Amino acid sequence: MGMTISEKILAAHARKDRVVPGELIEVDVDFALANDITAPIAIDRFRRAGAKKVFDPERLALVPDHFVPNKDIDSAIQCKLLRDFAREHGLRYYFEVGRMGIEHALLPEQGLVVPGDVVVGADSHTCTYGAVGAFATGVGSTDLAAVMITGRIWFRVPSTIKFVYEGELRPWVTGKDLILYTIGQIGVEGARYRAMEFTGSAVGELSMDQRLTMANMAIEAGAKNGIIAPDMVTRVYVDDRARRPARYYESDPDASYDEVIPIDVSTIEPQVAVPHSPANARPVNEVGRIPIHQVVIGSCTNGRIEDLRLAAEVLKGRRVAPGVRCLIIPATQAIYRQAMEEGLFTTFLEAEAAISTPTCGPCLGGHMGILAPGERAVATTNRNFVGRMGHPQSEVYLSSPAVAAASAVLGRIGSPAEL
Amino acid sequence: MILKGKAWKFGADVDTDLIIPARYLNTSDPKGLAKHCMEDADPAFAGKVSSGDLIVAGNNFGCGSSREHAPIAIKAAGVSCVVAASFARIFYRNAFNLGLPILESPEAAEAVKTGDELEVDLATGKITNLSQDRTYQAQPVPPFMQELLAAGGLMPYVMKRLAGGGEWHGKVL
Numbered sequence: 001m002g003m004t005i006s007e008k009i010l011a012a013h014a015r016k017d018r019v020v021p022g023e024l025i026e027v028d029v030d031f032a033l034a035n036d037i038t039a040p041i042a043i044d045r046f047r048r049a050g051a052k053k054v055f056d057p058e059r060l061a062l063v064p065d066h067f068v069p070n071k072d073i074d075s076a077i078q079c080k081l082l083r084d085f086a087r088e089h090g091l092r093y094y095f096e097v098g099r100m101g102i103e104h105a106l107l108p109e110q111g112l113v114v115p116g117d118v119v120v121g122a123d124s125h126t127c128t129y130g131a132v133g134a135f136a137t138g139v140g141s142t143d144l145a146a147v148m149i150t151g152r153i154w155f156r157v158p159s160t161i162k163f164v165y166e167g168e169l170r171p172w173v174t175g176k177d178l179i180l181y182t183i184g185q186i187g188v189e190g191a192r193y194r195a196m197e198f199t200g201s202a203v204g205e206l207s208m209d210q211r212l213t214m215a216n217m218a219i220e221a222g223a224k225n226g227i228i229a230p231d232m233v234t235r236v237y238v239d240d241r242a243r244r245p246a247r248y249y250e251s252d253p254d255a256s257y258d259e260v261i262p263i264d265v266s267t268i269e270p271q272v273a274v275p276h277s278p279a280n281a282r283p284v285n286e287v288g289r290i291p292i293h294q295v296v297i298g299s300c301t302n303g304r305i306e307d308l309r310l311a312a313e314v315l316k317g318r319r320v321a322p323g324v325r326c327l328i329i330p331a332t333q334a335i336y337r338q339a340m341e342e343g344l345f346t347t348f349l350e351a352e353a354a355i356s357t358p359t360c361g362p363c364l365g366g367h368m369g370i371l372a373p374g375e376r377a378v379a380t381t382n383r384n385f386v387g388r389m390g391h392p393q394s395e396v397y398l399s400s401p402a403v404a405a406a407s408a409v410l411g412r413i414g415s416p417a418e419l
Numbered sequence: 420m421i422l423k424g425k426a427w428k429f430g431a432d433v434d435t436d437l438i439i440p441a442r443y444l445n446t447s448d449p450k451g452l453a454k455h456c457m458e459d460a461d462p463a464f465a466g467k468v469s470s471g472d473l474i475v476a477g478n479n480f481g482c483g484s485s486r487e488h489a490p491i492a493i494k495a496a497g498v499s500c501v502v503a504a505s506f507a508r509i510f511y512r513n514a515f516n517l518g519l520p521i522l523e524s525p526e527a528a529e530a531v532k533t534g535d536e537l538e539v540d541l542a543t544g545k546i547t548n549l550s551q552d553r554t555y556q557a558q559p560v561p562p563f564m565q566e567l568l569a570a571g572g573l574m575p576y577v578m579k580r581l582a583g584g585g586e587w588h589g590k591v592l
Contacts (some may be wrong), residue, residue, distance in 0.1 A: 024563055037444045041487055044447070049574045063482055072444035091469065124509060132536040140487040140513035146577045154563070188432055189479040193508050221483060224508055338536075364441035364484075383483060385436040387459040 001253025006195040009135040021159035030117040036064035038122035055151030061093035063103040066360040071367040101332025104128040104300035111123035115248025127219040131211035133230035136193035157266040158195045158224045161259040165200035167266035175210030176400040179217045184281030186381045192222030208237040220278040228280035256346040273398040284415045295408040298329025299363045302380035307401040312344040314405035315351040321411030378407040422499040423455040424471035428533040431477030449495035457498040470497035475531045481510025504528035516573040522557035
């Protein structure tokens with residue numbers, strides 16, 4: 001019996017020939033990360049345990065991104081904790097405002113997570129790195145503290161659901177629409193404790209930016225990890241930037257899967273997930289005429305250059321509707337610069353959208369775009385839970401950058417095809 | 420260990436933003452977090468809950484973010500145990516790592532009502548509903564998780580192993 005790509009990566013890091021789903025293993029971690037919300041607790045656990053040094057100062061990144069630029073005194077204190085710890089332990093990858101980005105956009109861009117890695121992050125969207133063919137999963141701060149000390153972590157080997165995407169994408173359909181549709185099909189616990197392996201010719205044709213969006217939202221179906229086997233798109237992306245050697249794995253033809261789910265992408269319309277669950281996905285033209293107050297284009301899910309180009313394509317020569325605030329947040333400094341150099345900022349400014357420095361800010365209702373009671377936003381983010389972007393009586397609708405930008409222009413939820 | 424307290428019932432897919440909204444995550448102080456525990460599901464919860472009470476919920480409790488502030492807030496609010504039909508995986512790990520007892524019992528999740536007096540035997544997983552005069556059997560806690568609980572959580576477990584000659588490295592559990 002063969003192994004899946006997730007099983008192969010885990011076996012190699014457990015220093016074993018093979019592993020099987022359900023098995024409890026301890027694995028070597030290639031790279032670990034935490035942010036300004038989760039690192040303070042991890043640092044506290046680390047210090048209280050009496051630990052003196054981190055397992056490898058080149059393999060631990062601290063990225064203040066959630067409440068930065070510092071939102072208030074409390075968040076300034078949290079960020080200072082990270083800064084001081086990074087200095088004290090000589091961490092090579094501490095990313096300060098002006099040099100940073102949203103962690104899950106930044107680390108792949110900087111070549112810090114590479115194919116074949118085991119990556120553990122104190123942030124649930126760590127699963128994003130599965131897009132480059134790594135086994136990557138989110139953990140809490142205490143698990144991360146143990147990794148900071150030992151460089152190892154225990155896992156129960158997950159079984160895998162294989163998704164096979166075939167067919168040709170319709171106009172304006174993106175990786176975001178595929179993952180929203182998928183979560184809509186299987187539900188928010190459809191992949192609980194399991195690996196989601198995204199395969200098929202339609203995934204093969206997606207760019208790395210769109211693959212990162214898909215793997216990013218595996219957690220929204222409850223998955224331990226989402227993963228896409230490396231191909232030429234991966235190699236081209238990785239070759240330019242990898243700071244460590246990549247190891248390329250793929251699933252064996254006789255690997256064993258819990259389920260194989262075929263998806264004909266040619267039937268999928270641009271999707272919107274209505275409140276208050278990412279699984280409430282439906283075609284945009286079935287949502288109805290729902291007026292909106294805010295649009296957010298950004299986040300670890302959809303703040304990459306291709307996302308911004310898509311938004312600009314829709315906004316070009318148009319204006320954000322009266323009564324709507326449109327916030328555009330490039331996910332990293334490099335993306336920010338590239339968007340500026342490509343002239344996308346001119347398009348955004350002419351459309352009367354606001355452009356922000358990289359931050360997670362509004363995605364988690366932290367700062368930089370909080371909703372009042374009764375307000376409604378369309379966002380390219382990943383969660384539309386109660387109170388996610390502000391007041392518990394506000395609402396978030398999840399979509400692709402194309403649908404979000406079109407909605408900003410229309411002043412209600414709608415599709416670019418309507419413009 | 421036997422836990423006894425009143426049940427507070429919640430539905431399915433209770434996410435970490437309901438347990439502790441992100442707007443309060445600019446601190447990790449347990450007392451500060453406890454004041455806002457379950458706020459967006461029941462704004463009065465933190466004021467009503469008494470030390471030793473239990474949370475009972477449906478499937479996928481703790482889904483969403485990896486924030487450890489969620490089990491910290493629950494524990495600091497005085498909740499002695501969470502019983503759910505099932506748990507999201509990061510919350511599951513976090514709870515054991517912190518020493519917050521959790522039990523999986525779809526039966527209890529279905530039958531228990533807010534206000535029911537419950538008695539939970541953590542060693543056997545037997546949940547007694549004193550108000551309804553019924554018992555439910557929770558899923559057994561896996562042996563490795565029992566080891567973690569016995570050690571007092573993940574950090575003491577790791578440090579004990581490191582002190583014992585660094586067996587952590589190279590040894591598969």
